Amino acid sequence: MAGNNSKIKALADKTYKALSIEFPDSTCSLDYDCPQNLAIRGILSAQCTDKRVNITAIDLFNRFPDMESIASADPEAVAETIKPCGLTASKTKSVMAFAGKMTGEWGGVIPNDVERLMEVPGIGKKIANLIVGEIYGTPAVVVDTHCKRVMKRIGITEYEDPAKVEKDIMKAFPEDQWISIGHLSVDLGRKYCTAKSPKCDECPLSSFCRKRI
Ligand code: SF4
CATH class of the missing domain: 1.10.340.30 (Hypothetical protein; domain 2)
Structure with missing residues (x-):
């Protein structure tokens, strides 16, 4: 994990709060009825x-x-x-x-x-x-392409390997946020933190994102 534990946890906390405000209805993007x-x-x-x-x-x-x-x-x-x-x-x-x-x-x-x-x-x-x-509802982190990109840009992880990214997220975020941080990362990755042209000026994480700063 990048940096020390308390700094990373503080970063994770700020990230989670900002994303929860920006995307209050965040949920799984796959439809399903069973x-x-x-x-x-x-x-x-x-x-x-x-x-x-x-x-x-x-x-x-x-x-x-x-x-x-x-x-x-x-x-x-x-x-x-x-x-x-x-x-x-x-x-x-x-x-x-x-x-x-x-x-x-x-x-x-x-x-x-x-x-x-x-x-x-x-x-x-x-x-x-x-x-x-x-x-x-078993705590588990879904590391998809958006999650991987966002977590590296903001500084939760230094890795590309999904298994290592998953471990860093599990260390940074409390267990009861593991499911929702995956959904929130997808929302952020789609709306602001896109692969090619991130909209940093409008992004809710722009005041503390290391890529932005
Ligand atoms: S500030 Fe830019 S790079 Fe950082 S998370 Fe937001 S969109 Fe991505």
Whole structure:
């Protein structure tokens, strides 16, 4: 972690307060109406926009309305449906493996266990954290591209590696903020702290962001 612990915690505190004021309704940007649909959307989200995922997931669930129908589907039919999200072969394998676990070993209940979720091909730490955080409220940080960029720019981390960024965030922010700081980072990254042209003049963190100062 950059700097010493108390300075980083103070920075995290200021960041959290400013972002909570700016984005009072911050929430998960993936739509979902049940846990398994969130997990499937999480799988589809790799290198794809949330907007595209939300549209494609509706097509998928219209065609295959439950986990049984996905698990027993013709892989080519699943692939054809989720193709707009890209990485079609690996996502098809992952979506079907997830549905297979749900209809088999897991008995219809998604485990509140990151390690078990990561047994599904295509579910990495980011998606596993998203699932346990959103569904069970288990404290977990989702380090996506926005979160990584924002946390490095403001000085919470010096790393690019998501596993190291996650550890630095977990040290800087109290546990009860781990889920929401992920959502807030996405909001900031989309509205102000964009990859190419950050709008620092308007950003709520501009008075203390090290990149800005
Ligand atoms: S001040 Fe600029 S670099 Fe810093 S968080 Fe805001 S938009 Fe990003």
